[in-house]
Amino acid sequence: MMRFAPSRVDRDGAAISSRLAPAIVVATMLLVGWYLLARNLGLNPVLFADEWYYSKMSRLQPLADSVLPSWLYLWIFRATNACGDGFLDCVRIGNVGFWIGAAPFLYAITRRVAGRVWSCVVLALSLMAPLNLYTAMFMPESTYYFGFCVLSWLALNRSAWNRAAHGLALGIVLGLMSLVKVHALFLVPALLLYLCWLAYVQGGAHWLRDALLSCVLAVGATFGVKFGLAWVFAGKAGLTLFGTFYGGTAGQDHSLAALLGPALVNARGHLEVLALLFGLPLAIILSTLPSRAAREAAGAAVTRLQLYSLLMLGAALGMTVMYTASIAHFGPLEMIRLHVRYYSFVFPLLLAVAAAAAGQAQRGGPRALRGTVALLVAAIVVVGYFNLPQYSLSMVDGPEIAGLPPDQLAGQILAAAGLVLLALWGFGPSLAAPLFLLAAMPWFLFNGYQSNRDYLAQLIPSWSADRGGRAAHRIVPPAERKLLTVAAIDDQEIMRTQFHVDDKDSTSVQVQKDQPVQPYQIPPRGKWFLVIGHHPLPPGHTPVEATADYALYKLSAQRKVLARVLLAEPLGKGAIASAEGLSYIEHWGRWSYGKQVVLHLAEPLPPHAFLILKGMSYGDNATQPFTLHVGALTTQFIMGPSMQEIGLWLDTDGQQRTLVIDVPHPVAPSAPGVPGDHRLLGIALAEIEIATDAR
Structure with a gap:
């Protein structure tokens, strides 16, 4: 059971008593939860095709028909059918529940390496991170984030467990995570390396035996839970590693030589993002882990946190880069898209690393090593200042960096602050970590708050597709919605409309901008035809309902x-x-x-x-x-x-x-x-x- 117990790191313990700390954690969770619900509820849907696919796969079709192996996530959010037409707001309530539910685990992780004040700071920073944008979307990010925080709490706070029990518990959680997002499987190598290292530093003469036992149980539990529960949820269709969607990409014949170029281009952009946003905690890790003296000075708990954070970030980042490289041939922008959300769930651990340094006045390795690392990270920040604007930075892929582009004032301020902090940390007094948490990160969060607010504000008014889809849902009898065809100029409008129509069998056709519907585009076997925008039909067709945004027709061809x-x-x-x-x-x-x-x-x-x-x-x-x-x-x-x-x-x-x-x-x-x-x-x-x- 998780406890808010005192740790040996208690320099600021007098500032917040052991009885007050849980109250602060709960109050922070409730306040952030209230804010997120007030922001999210009532909005129109945000992201397509993702939200339409997740809605359709979880609510409108058998789980076995899903193209994604997110069986647990789909099963959980299938319950939103009980909310009727308000299912999307119920999804958002569930997302917020998982988001704030991760907070106690993050507090407990940080509390092992820092005092209560810094732990509360990390808690607040994590809850208000730009990643909370995804709580407004019908997507598994919040659920996955919760799972990773539980996994990290087990890995870091329960490292003294019996090696077999520890490996088994971690494998079970990782298996559950893989049923939310299959990306979790790429964390397996990082987890095994961490378990081997843990057995080595704690296991004595039989460490190798204990490491092998722990790893075997972790792998067995991961895949046992993944395939066992997948079979329960989806039958034979669940017995797939990556699912139909990702399996097609994984199954393509990609040579290393072909992937290397796109991977290097994409990896450079991600490294620049990390240096710009979290240069200081990364520098602390890179200077502490290579130095035995620095590790001993930091303590076992801090070393575990740093190593685990680096391994998990490296695994998730490596998967992101290689996946992006594998689809680079799909279009000119794919190679330069930075899918930061594929690894941003690790960012709270980097805040905990900074909190450990702030609470213990920890400065990392020897001064020469610190200076070298500081210069290296600073150089990446400077290169990123000039290079990152060439990449595709979007709120959907990474709200963290999209709100702070280096070619705008907000990003320039953060880059300058990062360089100053690296200089302070590498060559001066140990004020860098406190300033990072109390100055740089609040600036980062403030800009993230503004970017998220502005991005979601565009979803308050309804668009033509929203109004047309709702009208069709209201007029067309439920049994006939599968016979409805949506016509619009692009896939985004079509899927937004289908989201509101809310029938998995509704079909679509694309029409040309500012052009009438051609005779061959009128649904040959459909009963209802919904046209988004102004695209007149040939003479002889009269709409059931028409506005400036849409026209709904009932067809009767024999x-x-x-x-x-x-x-x-x-x-x-x-x-x-x-x-x-x-x-x-x-x-x-x-x-x-x-x-x-x-x-x-x-x-x-x-x-x-x-x-x-x-x-x-x-x-x-x-x-x-x-x-x-x-x-x-x-x-x-x-x-x-x-x-x-x-x-x-x-x-x-x-x-x-x-x-x-x-x-x-x-x-x-x-x-x-x-x-x-x-x-x-x-x-x-x-x-x-x-x-x-x-x-």
Whole structure:
């Protein structure tokens, strides 16, 4: 059981009594919780596609259908269905609960190495960190953060446990974390190194045996919990390491040589961010751990904290860099995106490192080593001042640095403060750590508070997609929402609308900016059509409800289906006798391969045929017209980047048995020089239906 017990580090104990400390912790938790709820509740959704996917996977579909192996998180937040249409605010209440629930564990971790005053300072700084932006979103960040704080408390505050029990407990928690975000699996190597070191410094003659036992139990518990609970939640579908989404990236053929360039570029940006935000605690760690005298002066608890923090930060940062490098070929911005949120959950431990230095007047290693480390970190800060503006810094990826860009005054002040603190720490009196916690960090948090506030303020008024989605949810009967198609100019608007419609089977189609809806874009098998923005339909369609933001139509087309072909199945026994220009079968259908797709039909098309194509396009093909040839007839259509249906009327002579689709721009997913999928893709076909007018 966690206790607010006195530690041997008690220099400021007289300032806050042992009875007052728990009251301060609880009061801080309640105040921050109240602030976050007041800020978050009632906002429109924030981030797409993430929030729509997590809402759909947790609330609207069987857990086994999830593309992410976040089974525990999805199961927990499935309970928000009880809130009805207010599910999003219930999610935010749950997020805030997990966020402030981590506070006692952080206080206890810091209390092992610092007095009550500094522990309360770290607690307040951690709760108000810019990372709390994610409490407003339907995302697992807050739940994962809670899990990491519990893991760290076990690792640091329960290090005296029996080695077997310690390894087993850590493995169980890490396994649970992996069911919130699969990223937790990349912390396993860091945890094993920490357990080996712990056994070495505490285990005596049999330390190696104890280390192996602890590591084996930790690994076994991690994967036992992960796969055991995943099977309970999702059955056979849960028995996957990374899930469908991340598994596709992990399964690509990436050579080290291909990853090295993007990884180095991305890693440089992350190092500059860390030096700018947390240069002092990192310098303290880098100068203390190599020096035996410095470790002995700091004490065992501080050394454990520093080593554990460095290992966890290194593991999470390494995973972030390599993952970013693996998707660098997806677009020019991917390589320079800094996904700080993939490791920012470690930042409170760096605050605890600074608190230990402040409370014990700890200065790190020998002066020469401190000076060298201080100069090295300061050099990275200076380079970052000029280099970081070249990277993609966003509130979604990293609210910590997005609110303090070095090319703006707030970031420049923090960079200057960091250089001064490094100089004080390396060459002067031991005032650096207190100033870091009481001056630099409050400035950091103040700017983070402003950035978060401004970012979320844009979500107070409703956008066209919000209003249209809510209208459709109100008007369309629940049983018919799966027959609704959303039309908008981009995926962000579509998914925002679908979030409010709140049906996993609603479909979508992209329309061109300031252009009317084309006849082939009207849902061929849908019953409802919601158009976001001003995109008129052809004459003969009257909306059920229309405003300047949206128009909702009820469709009533009657057609006789003659044949339906699923492209995920072998061809030859149905309406399509054979095909050319199609790649291999995938679970959803097939991609085109090359410049042209030729479909040979088993029977001629009727004179007045209606062809339905369900599919999507790849890359630039999403904005360029495909051309369909049926004998002498030629027609064009645009297929968006997300799965959708289009319908084409084809007036033929009743003798045509061949469909030809010209692909405007076949392109390989792999960039030049990057191993991967080298097929020349254009259009993906999941289903083809041939119908005729039922009249």
